[in-house]
Amino acid sequence: MNKSITKFESILAKIIDRAAGDEDLKDAPFVQLIRAQVPLWARCVGVKQDDLLEAMEKLRNSAPGIWYSEDRLPLPDAAGVVVYESLDEFKLVCSSHRFRCPSCNEISHEPFFCSSEAKPKCNWKAYGLQGCLGKGHRFAIKDTFLANPKVHEIFMPVELEH
Structure with a gap:
């Protein structure tokens, strides 16, 4: 063995x-x-x-x-999980610092919580119970995975919207 x-x-x-x-x-x-x-x-x-x-x-x-749950460690390549080589590669993907809030659909300048000026105030958080409602960006960073072994979820960067 x-x-x-x-x-x-x-x-x-x-x-x-x-x-x-x-x-x-x-x-x-x-x-x-x-x-x-x-x-x-x-x-x-x-x-x-x-x-x-x-x-x-x-x-x-x-x-x-x-x-040890599906949220922390889903199957690789499942549910749209992207693996970036480095944090720098990830930062290139969201260089505008503009993210789509999955709840109100407005632009947020924060990846984890809604900072839009929409009225009434949205207040949605990516780390809440319902996450990004299936509309977020799920990813892992290869070169820091041992230090932080999990799949992250943030609001969808506008650069990745289809």
Whole structure:
């Protein structure tokens, strides 16, 4: 068996043990997600799967079932997730600093909350319960993925509107 797989399974076993209490969590949804999607994301961003899982575990600040979720780590290339090589590449995409609010459809100069001058005040937030209502821009940054292993969602940059 490959050392990387062994280390990956060892890290996963520790996550399961810490979360389990008296339950058997070997087939819990978060375990299935880790087994399926962490290796895919590791290949996508060019890192070892055990390094990615270790980085995620160091940053984890909630229960595994919440931390390892479809919102944080959807399947690569699913639901319009774009992977940028670097933060600089991402910044080129939204260089106008103009974003479409998914709620009021007005232009915001902030990517995470509506700053439009529309009346009544919109106040929509990309990080709220309903996110960007399926109208936002979902992306990951390859060269910082180990430090921040998640898919981000912001209001749609006007440069990407079709």
